[in-house]
Amino acid sequence: MTRDYRQLRDPNAEYTMRDLSSEAMGVTDSRGARDVEITDIQTTMVDGNFPWTLVRVYTDAGVVGTGEAYWGAGVPELIDRMTPFIVGENPLDVDRLYEHLVQKMSGEGSVEGVTVTAISGIEVALHDLAGTLLDVPAYQLLGGKYRDEVRVYCDCHTEQEADPAACADEAERVVDELGYDALKFDLDVPSGLEKDRANRHLRPGEIRHKEAIVREVTERVKDRADVAFDCHWTFSKNSADRLADALEEYDVWWLEDPVPPENLDVQAAVTEATTTPIAAGENRYRVTEHRRLLEQQAVDIVAPDMPKVGGMRETRTIADVANQYYVPVAMHNVSSPVATMASAHVGAAIPNALAVEFHSYELDWWSDLVNESVIEDGYVTVSEEPGLGVTLDMDAVAEHMVEGETLFDEG
Numbered sequence: 001m002t003r004d005y006r007q008l009r010d011p012n013a014e015y016t017m018r019d020l021s022s023e024a025m026g027v028t029d030s031r032g033a034r035d036v037e038i039t040d041i042q043t044t045m046v047d048g049n050f051p052w053t054l055v056r057v058y059t060d061a062g063v064v065g066t067g068e069a070y071w072g073a074g075v076p077e078l079i080d081r082m083t084p085f086i087v088g089e090n091p092l093d094v095d096r097l098y099e100h101l102v103q104k105m106s107g108e109g110s111v112e113g114v115t116v117t118a119i120s121g122i123e124v125a126l127h128d129l130a131g132t133l134l135d136v137p138a139y140q141l142l143g144g145k146y147r148d149e150v151r152v153y154c155d156c157h158t159e160q161e162a163d164p165a166a167c168a169d170e171a172e173r174v175v176d177e178l179g180y181d182a183l184k185f186d187l188d189v190p191s192g193l194e195k196d197r198a199n200r201h202l203r204p205g206e207i208r209h210k211e212a213i214v215r216e217v218t219e220r221v222k223d224r225a226d227v228a229f230d231c232h233w234t235f236s237k238n239s240a241d242r243l244a245d246a247l248e249e250y251d252v253w254w255l256e257d258p259v260p261p262e263n264l265d266v267q268a269a270v271t272e273a274t275t276t277p278i279a280a281g282e283n284r285y286r287v288t289e290h291r292r293l294l295e296q297q298a299v300d301i302v303a304p305d306m307p308k309v310g311g312m313r314e315t316r317t318i319a320d321v322a323n324q325y326y327v328p329v330a331m332h333n334v335s336s337p338v339a340t341m342a343s344a345h346v347g348a349a350i351p352n353a354l355a356v357e358f359h360s361y362e363l364d365w366w367s368d369l370v371n372e373s374v375i376e377d378g379y380v381t382v383s384e385e386p387g388l389g390v391t392l393d394m395d396a397v398a399e400h401m402v403e404g405e406t407l408f409d410e411g
Protein backbone atom coordinates (compact mmCIF):
# COMPACT_ATOMS: atom_id res chain seq x y z
CA MET A 1 0.00 0.00 0.00
CA THR A 2 1.35 3.42 -0.98
CA ARG A 3 0.45 6.21 1.40
CA ASP A 4 0.32 9.85 0.35
CA TYR A 5 2.00 11.64 3.25
CA ARG A 6 1.33 15.02 1.65
CA GLN A 7 -2.38 14.58 2.31
CA LEU A 8 -2.05 14.14 6.06
CA ARG A 9 -3.98 16.61 8.14
CA ASP A 10 -1.87 19.44 9.63
CA PRO A 11 -2.82 19.61 13.34
CA ASN A 12 -0.81 22.82 13.68
CA ALA A 13 -3.30 24.53 11.39
CA GLU A 14 -5.88 24.17 14.15
CA TYR A 15 -3.78 24.40 17.31
CA THR A 16 -1.70 27.38 16.17
CA MET A 17 1.87 26.52 17.11
CA ARG A 18 4.36 29.28 16.31
CA ASP A 19 3.64 29.77 12.60
CA LEU A 20 6.77 31.06 10.89
CA SER A 21 5.37 30.95 7.34
CA SER A 22 5.94 34.05 5.19
CA GLU A 23 2.19 34.71 5.32
CA ALA A 24 2.06 34.65 9.11
CA MET A 25 5.32 36.59 9.46
CA GLY A 26 4.43 39.16 6.78
CA VAL A 27 7.65 38.50 4.87
CA THR A 28 7.09 39.87 1.35
CA ASP A 29 10.08 41.86 0.19
CA SER A 30 12.17 39.61 -2.08
CA ARG A 31 12.46 41.25 -5.48
CA GLY A 32 13.81 40.64 -8.97
CA ALA A 33 15.89 37.48 -9.24
CA ARG A 34 15.17 36.87 -5.56
CA ASP A 35 11.43 36.64 -6.14
CA VAL A 36 11.28 32.83 -6.23
CA GLU A 37 8.86 30.25 -4.88
CA ILE A 38 9.37 26.60 -3.95
CA THR A 39 7.05 24.42 -6.05
CA ASP A 40 7.92 20.87 -4.99
CA ILE A 41 10.33 18.60 -3.11
CA GLN A 42 11.22 15.09 -4.27
CA THR A 43 13.47 12.36 -2.91
CA THR A 44 15.19 9.33 -4.39
CA MET A 45 17.03 6.73 -2.36
CA VAL A 46 20.33 5.37 -3.66
CA ASP A 47 21.64 1.98 -2.59
CA GLY A 48 25.16 2.93 -1.48
CA ASN A 49 26.93 1.36 1.48
CA PHE A 50 24.16 3.24 3.29
CA PRO A 51 20.74 4.03 1.73
CA TRP A 52 21.44 7.66 0.81
CA THR A 53 18.35 9.89 0.60
CA LEU A 54 18.88 12.48 -2.14
CA VAL A 55 16.60 15.52 -1.99
CA ARG A 56 15.64 17.91 -4.81
CA VAL A 57 13.84 21.21 -4.11
CA TYR A 58 12.14 22.69 -7.21
CA THR A 59 11.20 26.33 -7.84
CA ASP A 60 9.17 28.43 -10.25
CA ALA A 61 12.46 29.98 -11.44
CA GLY A 62 13.52 26.69 -13.02
CA VAL A 63 16.39 26.43 -10.52
CA VAL A 64 16.64 23.21 -8.51
CA GLY A 65 18.49 22.64 -5.23
CA THR A 66 20.07 19.29 -4.45
CA GLY A 67 20.58 18.04 -0.91
CA GLU A 68 20.93 14.82 1.03
CA ALA A 69 19.63 13.52 4.34
CA TYR A 70 21.40 10.98 6.54
CA TRP A 71 20.03 7.47 6.00
CA GLY A 72 17.17 6.02 7.99
CA ALA A 73 13.72 4.53 7.62
CA GLY A 74 10.96 7.11 7.24
CA VAL A 75 13.11 9.97 5.98
CA PRO A 76 11.53 10.19 2.49
CA GLU A 77 8.04 9.94 4.03
CA LEU A 78 8.82 12.75 6.48
CA ILE A 79 10.10 14.93 3.64
CA ASP A 80 6.85 14.25 1.75
CA ARG A 81 4.95 15.10 4.92
CA MET A 82 6.73 18.48 5.23
CA THR A 83 6.64 19.48 1.56
CA PRO A 84 3.25 21.29 1.72
CA PHE A 85 4.59 23.41 4.62
CA ILE A 86 7.16 25.16 2.42
CA VAL A 87 5.67 25.04 -1.08
CA GLY A 88 5.08 28.68 -2.04
CA GLU A 89 7.86 29.92 0.26
CA ASN A 90 10.97 31.77 -0.89
CA PRO A 91 13.92 29.31 -0.71
CA LEU A 92 16.33 32.13 0.17
CA ASP A 93 14.85 32.39 3.67
CA VAL A 94 16.82 29.30 4.67
CA ASP A 95 16.95 29.91 8.39
CA ARG A 96 13.28 30.80 8.77
CA LEU A 97 12.19 27.82 6.66
CA TYR A 98 14.32 25.51 8.81
CA GLU A 99 12.71 26.88 11.98
CA HIS A 100 9.29 26.79 10.32
CA LEU A 101 9.68 23.05 9.62
CA VAL A 102 10.89 22.41 13.17
CA GLN A 103 7.82 24.25 14.48
CA LYS A 104 5.41 22.55 12.08
CA MET A 105 6.72 19.13 13.13
CA SER A 106 7.09 19.96 16.82
CA GLY A 107 4.07 17.90 17.82
CA GLU A 108 5.44 14.98 15.82
CA GLY A 109 8.88 14.85 17.42
CA SER A 110 11.10 17.42 15.75
CA VAL A 111 13.38 18.02 18.76
CA GLU A 112 15.59 15.11 17.78
CA GLY A 113 15.65 11.94 15.73
CA VAL A 114 14.59 11.14 12.22
CA THR A 115 12.44 14.27 11.81
CA VAL A 116 15.55 16.41 12.30
CA THR A 117 17.33 14.19 9.77
CA ALA A 118 14.60 14.79 7.19
CA ILE A 119 14.67 18.56 7.83
CA SER A 120 18.47 18.43 7.43
CA GLY A 121 18.13 17.04 3.90
CA ILE A 122 15.81 19.88 2.90
CA GLU A 123 18.09 22.44 4.57
CA VAL A 124 21.11 21.23 2.57
CA ALA A 125 19.09 21.51 -0.66
CA LEU A 126 18.02 25.05 0.33
CA HIS A 127 21.69 26.04 0.68
CA ASP A 128 22.38 24.65 -2.79
CA LEU A 129 19.36 26.51 -4.12
CA ALA A 130 20.13 29.80 -2.36
CA GLY A 131 23.75 29.73 -3.49
CA THR A 132 22.69 29.03 -7.06
CA LEU A 133 20.09 31.83 -7.05
CA LEU A 134 22.57 34.32 -5.53
CA ASP A 135 25.49 33.04 -7.65
CA VAL A 136 27.74 32.33 -4.64
CA PRO A 137 29.22 29.10 -3.25
CA ALA A 138 27.35 27.73 -0.23
CA TYR A 139 30.22 28.41 2.21
CA GLN A 140 29.71 32.12 1.47
CA LEU A 141 26.20 31.85 2.91
CA LEU A 142 27.77 30.53 6.14
CA GLY A 143 30.10 33.50 6.55
CA GLY A 144 32.95 32.83 4.11
CA LYS A 145 36.14 30.87 4.14
CA TYR A 146 38.79 29.85 6.63
CA ARG A 147 40.37 27.39 4.19
CA ASP A 148 40.27 26.25 0.55
CA GLU A 149 40.57 22.54 1.32
CA VAL A 150 38.97 20.45 4.03
CA ARG A 151 40.91 17.44 5.28
CA VAL A 152 39.22 14.05 4.87
CA TYR A 153 39.77 11.05 7.09
CA CYS A 154 39.20 7.61 5.62
CA ASP A 155 37.20 5.09 7.62
CA CYS A 156 39.13 1.84 7.06
CA HIS A 157 38.01 -1.77 7.05
CA THR A 158 39.67 -5.11 6.56
CA GLU A 159 38.17 -8.59 6.49
CA GLN A 160 40.59 -9.52 9.28
CA GLU A 161 39.38 -6.66 11.46
CA ALA A 162 40.57 -8.33 14.66
CA ASP A 163 44.10 -8.98 13.35
CA PRO A 164 46.41 -6.12 14.37
CA ALA A 165 48.86 -6.86 11.51
CA ALA A 166 46.04 -6.89 8.92
CA CYS A 167 44.80 -3.53 10.23
CA ALA A 168 48.33 -2.12 9.99
CA ASP A 169 48.65 -3.46 6.42
CA GLU A 170 45.39 -1.78 5.46
CA ALA A 171 46.45 1.48 7.12
CA GLU A 172 49.67 1.45 5.11
CA ARG A 173 47.79 0.66 1.88
CA VAL A 174 45.30 3.51 2.40
CA VAL A 175 48.12 5.97 3.11
CA ASP A 176 50.42 4.81 0.28
CA GLU A 177 47.91 3.94 -2.44
CA LEU A 178 44.89 6.14 -1.72
CA GLY A 179 46.78 9.18 -0.45
CA TYR A 180 45.04 9.78 2.90
CA ASP A 181 46.94 11.19 5.86
CA ALA A 182 44.06 10.66 8.28
CA LEU A 183 42.41 7.31 9.07
CA LYS A 184 39.93 5.65 11.39
CA PHE A 185 39.61 2.01 12.45
CA ASP A 186 36.96 0.23 14.49
CA LEU A 187 38.08 -0.88 17.93
CA ASP A 188 34.86 -2.65 18.96
CA VAL A 189 36.04 -5.76 17.12
CA PRO A 190 35.96 -9.28 18.59
CA SER A 191 39.13 -10.52 20.27
CA GLY A 192 37.84 -14.04 20.90
CA LEU A 193 38.16 -13.44 24.64
CA GLU A 194 34.65 -12.10 25.23
CA LYS A 195 32.58 -13.85 27.87
CA ASP A 196 29.40 -11.76 27.66
CA ARG A 197 28.67 -9.05 25.12
CA ALA A 198 25.78 -7.61 27.14
CA ASN A 199 27.66 -6.50 30.24
CA ARG A 200 30.00 -4.05 28.43
CA HIS A 201 32.97 -5.23 30.52
CA LEU A 202 36.40 -5.55 28.91
CA ARG A 203 38.57 -8.36 30.26
CA PRO A 204 42.31 -7.62 30.59
CA GLY A 205 43.10 -9.67 27.48
CA GLU A 206 40.56 -7.70 25.48
CA ILE A 207 42.24 -4.44 26.47
CA ARG A 208 45.62 -5.89 25.41
CA HIS A 209 44.12 -6.98 22.08
CA LYS A 210 42.76 -3.50 21.37
CA GLU A 211 46.04 -1.97 22.47
CA ALA A 212 47.84 -4.25 19.98
CA ILE A 213 45.64 -3.00 17.11
CA VAL A 214 46.33 0.61 18.09
CA ARG A 215 50.07 -0.02 18.54
CA GLU A 216 50.55 -1.81 15.22
CA VAL A 217 48.48 0.67 13.19
CA THR A 218 49.93 3.84 14.72
CA GLU A 219 53.50 2.56 14.55
CA ARG A 220 53.10 1.51 10.90
CA VAL A 221 51.87 4.89 9.64
CA LYS A 222 53.61 7.03 12.27
CA ASP A 223 54.51 10.52 11.01
CA ARG A 224 52.47 9.89 7.84
CA ALA A 225 48.90 9.76 9.16
CA ASP A 226 46.72 10.60 12.13
CA VAL A 227 44.64 7.62 13.24
CA ALA A 228 41.37 7.63 15.20
CA PHE A 229 39.65 4.57 16.69
CA ASP A 230 35.90 4.06 17.04
CA CYS A 231 34.22 2.07 19.82
CA HIS A 232 30.53 2.61 18.83
CA TRP A 233 29.21 3.18 22.40
CA THR A 234 30.18 -0.32 23.49
CA PHE A 235 31.98 -0.31 26.84
CA SER A 236 31.29 0.19 30.53
CA LYS A 237 32.62 3.27 32.33
CA ASN A 238 35.46 1.39 33.97
CA SER A 239 36.36 -0.50 30.78
CA ALA A 240 36.43 2.76 28.82
CA ASP A 241 38.72 4.29 31.46
CA ARG A 242 41.10 1.32 31.37
CA LEU A 243 41.14 1.29 27.56
CA ALA A 244 41.75 5.04 27.27
CA ASP A 245 44.48 4.78 29.91
CA ALA A 246 46.18 1.92 28.04
CA LEU A 247 46.17 3.99 24.83
CA GLU A 248 47.75 7.09 26.37
CA GLU A 249 51.26 6.07 25.31
CA TYR A 250 50.25 5.91 21.61
CA ASP A 251 49.63 8.86 19.33
CA VAL A 252 45.90 8.29 18.94
CA TRP A 253 44.11 11.07 17.03
CA TRP A 254 41.00 10.35 19.04
CA LEU A 255 39.08 7.52 20.71
CA GLU A 256 35.43 7.71 19.60
CA ASP A 257 32.32 6.82 21.59
CA PRO A 258 33.89 4.49 24.19
CA VAL A 259 30.73 4.62 26.37
CA PRO A 260 26.98 4.66 25.57
CA PRO A 261 25.66 8.12 24.69
CA GLU A 262 22.78 8.63 27.11
CA ASN A 263 24.60 9.54 30.32
CA LEU A 264 26.50 12.80 29.87
CA ASP A 265 27.98 12.64 33.38
CA VAL A 266 29.72 9.38 32.50
CA GLN A 267 30.81 10.72 29.12
CA ALA A 268 32.36 13.74 30.87
CA ALA A 269 34.04 11.60 33.53
CA VAL A 270 35.64 9.32 30.92
CA THR A 271 36.99 12.34 29.02
CA GLU A 272 38.22 13.97 32.23
CA ALA A 273 40.08 10.86 33.37
CA THR A 274 42.43 10.45 30.39
CA THR A 275 44.79 12.37 28.14
CA THR A 276 43.66 10.20 25.18
CA PRO A 277 41.43 12.59 23.17
CA ILE A 278 37.78 11.51 23.35
CA ALA A 279 35.31 12.24 20.51
CA ALA A 280 31.51 11.89 20.42
CA GLY A 281 28.49 13.53 18.83
CA GLU A 282 27.31 11.61 15.75
CA ASN A 283 24.04 10.47 17.33
CA ARG A 284 23.12 13.76 18.95
CA TYR A 285 20.72 16.22 17.37
CA ARG A 286 20.73 19.97 16.93
CA VAL A 287 22.66 22.56 18.88
CA THR A 288 20.84 21.82 22.12
CA GLU A 289 22.26 18.33 22.56
CA HIS A 290 25.74 19.38 21.48
CA ARG A 291 25.62 22.38 23.79
CA ARG A 292 25.18 20.03 26.75
CA LEU A 293 28.06 17.87 25.55
CA LEU A 294 30.27 20.94 25.28
CA GLU A 295 29.15 22.72 28.46
CA GLN A 296 30.00 19.65 30.49
CA GLN A 297 33.37 19.42 28.68
CA ALA A 298 32.39 15.84 27.90
CA VAL A 299 34.39 15.69 24.64
CA ASP A 300 37.80 16.78 23.40
CA ILE A 301 36.54 16.65 19.81
CA VAL A 302 32.90 17.04 18.77
CA ALA A 303 31.63 14.89 15.87
CA PRO A 304 28.24 16.07 14.52
CA ASP A 305 26.83 14.46 11.37
CA MET A 306 25.79 17.44 9.26
CA PRO A 307 22.89 15.91 7.23
CA LYS A 308 21.53 14.33 10.43
CA VAL A 309 22.10 16.93 13.13
CA GLY A 310 20.03 19.70 11.50
CA GLY A 311 21.97 20.69 8.39
CA MET A 312 24.64 23.17 7.39
CA ARG A 313 23.69 26.18 9.54
CA GLU A 314 23.01 23.99 12.59
CA THR A 315 26.48 22.41 12.22
CA ARG A 316 27.98 25.88 11.86
CA THR A 317 26.25 26.91 15.07
CA ILE A 318 27.47 23.76 16.88
CA ALA A 319 30.99 24.66 15.73
CA ASP A 320 30.51 28.16 17.17
CA VAL A 321 29.51 26.70 20.55
CA ALA A 322 32.42 24.22 20.37
CA ASN A 323 34.75 27.12 19.67
CA GLN A 324 33.68 28.73 22.95
CA TYR A 325 35.12 25.65 24.65
CA TYR A 326 38.22 25.47 22.38
CA VAL A 327 36.98 22.17 20.92
CA PRO A 328 37.64 21.20 17.27
CA VAL A 329 34.99 19.65 15.00
CA ALA A 330 35.46 16.33 13.16
CA MET A 331 32.33 15.85 11.08
CA HIS A 332 30.93 12.33 11.06
CA ASN A 333 29.93 11.45 7.49
CA VAL A 334 28.67 8.31 5.75
CA SER A 335 26.99 10.15 2.87
CA SER A 336 27.17 10.32 -0.89
CA PRO A 337 29.30 13.00 -2.62
CA VAL A 338 26.40 15.49 -2.22
CA ALA A 339 26.38 15.73 1.60
CA THR A 340 30.14 15.16 1.70
CA MET A 341 30.65 18.33 -0.35
CA ALA A 342 28.02 20.11 1.77
CA SER A 343 29.92 19.10 4.94
CA ALA A 344 33.10 20.43 3.32
CA HIS A 345 31.39 23.80 2.73
CA VAL A 346 30.68 23.89 6.47
CA GLY A 347 34.28 22.83 7.15
CA ALA A 348 35.51 25.73 5.03
CA ALA A 349 33.39 28.24 6.92
CA ILE A 350 34.18 27.32 10.56
CA PRO A 351 37.45 28.10 12.31
CA ASN A 352 37.68 24.85 14.25
CA ALA A 353 37.23 22.26 11.45
CA LEU A 354 39.47 19.26 11.97
CA ALA A 355 38.25 16.91 9.22
CA VAL A 356 35.29 15.34 7.41
CA GLU A 357 34.86 11.58 7.32
CA PHE A 358 34.79 9.44 4.16
CA HIS A 359 33.12 6.11 4.77
CA SER A 360 32.82 4.59 1.28
CA TYR A 361 36.31 3.80 -0.02
CA GLU A 362 35.24 0.24 -0.76
CA LEU A 363 32.45 1.49 -3.05
CA ASP A 364 34.07 1.98 -6.45
CA TRP A 365 31.18 4.01 -7.92
CA TRP A 366 30.85 6.53 -5.04
CA SER A 367 32.34 9.36 -7.09
CA ASP A 368 30.23 8.50 -10.18
CA LEU A 369 27.13 9.91 -8.50
CA VAL A 370 28.10 13.51 -9.31
CA ASN A 371 29.84 15.01 -12.31
CA GLU A 372 32.52 16.76 -10.26
CA SER A 373 35.49 15.34 -8.39
CA VAL A 374 34.87 15.68 -4.65
CA ILE A 375 37.76 13.97 -2.79
CA GLU A 376 41.31 14.15 -4.14
CA ASP A 377 44.47 13.11 -2.28
CA GLY A 378 42.67 13.04 1.05
CA TYR A 379 41.11 16.49 0.80
CA VAL A 380 37.92 18.09 -0.52
CA THR A 381 38.67 21.24 -2.46
CA VAL A 382 35.61 23.30 -1.62
CA SER A 383 33.76 24.17 -4.80
CA GLU A 384 33.78 27.75 -6.06
CA GLU A 385 30.70 27.10 -8.19
CA PRO A 386 27.33 28.50 -7.06
CA GLY A 387 25.57 26.47 -4.36
CA LEU A 388 27.19 23.20 -3.35
CA GLY A 389 28.93 22.92 -6.70
CA VAL A 390 27.99 19.31 -7.37
CA THR A 391 25.53 18.08 -10.02
CA LEU A 392 23.93 14.66 -9.90
CA ASP A 393 24.74 12.25 -12.71
CA MET A 394 21.14 11.09 -13.22
CA ASP A 395 22.25 7.98 -15.13
CA ALA A 396 24.37 6.95 -12.14
CA VAL A 397 21.52 7.75 -9.74
CA ALA A 398 19.14 5.64 -11.85
CA GLU A 399 21.64 2.79 -12.00
CA HIS A 400 22.11 2.65 -8.23
CA MET A 401 18.60 3.49 -6.97
CA VAL A 402 17.10 1.36 -4.21
CA GLU A 403 14.73 -1.17 -5.77
CA GLY A 404 11.22 0.24 -6.10
CA GLU A 405 12.40 3.89 -6.06
CA THR A 406 11.58 6.20 -8.95
CA LEU A 407 13.96 8.76 -10.39
CA PHE A 408 13.23 12.47 -9.85
CA ASP A 409 10.40 13.66 -12.09
CA GLU A 410 12.04 16.68 -13.69
CA GLY A 411 9.21 17.22 -16.21
Ligand SMILES: [Mg+2]
Pocket residue numbers: 230232256257282332
Ligand atom coordinates in the same frame (compact mmCIF):
# COMPACT_ATOMS: atom_id res chain seq x y z
MG1 LIG B 1 31.54 6.62 14.99
